[in-house]
Amino acid sequence: MDESDELRAWLIALRTPGLGAGRLREALVAAGGRIDAALALLRRRTAMLDDCAAAWLDAPDEARLAADLxxxxxxGHRLLRCTEADFPPLLETIPQPPAVLFVAGNASLLLHPQVAIVGARGASPVGLEHARRFARELALAGFTVTSGMADGIDGAAHEAALEAGAATVAVVGTGPDRVYPRKHRALAQRIVAQGALVSEFPLGTAARADHFPRRNRIIAGLSLGTVVVEADLKSGSLITARLAGEQGREVFALPGSIANPLARGCHRLIRDGARLVEEPAEVVEALAPAARALGVELAVRLAQPDAPAPGRAGGWHADPEYGRLLAALGHDPATLDELATRSGLPAAALSSMLLMLELEDRVAGLPGNRYQRLP
Structure with missing residues (x-):
């Protein structure tokens, strides 16, 4: 099954009405991880699905699939599937993990240690400055700042990371081809160029209220910890914090004035066990052990013989395809697309290989989704 046919099969499954990530994952397990076999299984078991789903599986909309493809x-566009070795392992441990992620930008960033920064849409000037300061310092400390590209705290955190020359990840509640809110269109373009925009929703999906709690579980799931800057008692940021806590991740909250309604959500989190933090260094210190452990886990995972990355039992040093990648890197920075063209290797494999080389200090990731070979 070639890549085009496999992608088409995945898109058919993802657009099947009422199927959902959980049932798709169940079908994949029953089918040994093969999407074509999973589709065949679903078609045989149409009693599991409603009439709309059965009709779609029998005759999918070819124009829609062509647009997706x-x-x-x-x-820079990718469908990151749960069956691939570089699917974020932290997402596998959360309740109701997504089956896929649509990614525009650098998908390998999803394997980097991330910190979520979230908070009120109508944040105060002081709150926005706190968000910028924490995002800037965490980015300079080596963490990828992750948020939801909403107004207020989210947007400030993304912008500060970008201005620091670092990458940032935006998880959105629409399809990857839409921008919400519309005022963040330029910000979305910068994120794609210097980081990654991520969605579990297919192309064309509009913003809906129930999409944002689903998005929030992915923000929390990708991140080693979540920092809440400002939040009222009904803020969606408290949902992200609750999900992070349920997923066993660290939750941090900034205290504020008792006269500020946007401090009340943070104060509640602190009463419920979140860490009170005043400086970014406190977050770095708390998450550094988890970041190191994640790096070790990924190094082992990406070196497995059955992984799509070309590593073999003898290690990447003995693998000729890593030699091709290093030769393609040369001595000047290059983008993932340039490396794919020069080396002839698929982008999915290159993402895993580059991460392995970063973990061994042979390659450095640079702003703009570029990579630099180190001496």
Missing amino acids: GWLAEP
């Missing part, structure tokens, strides 16, 4: 064919 056209988007995926564009540089």
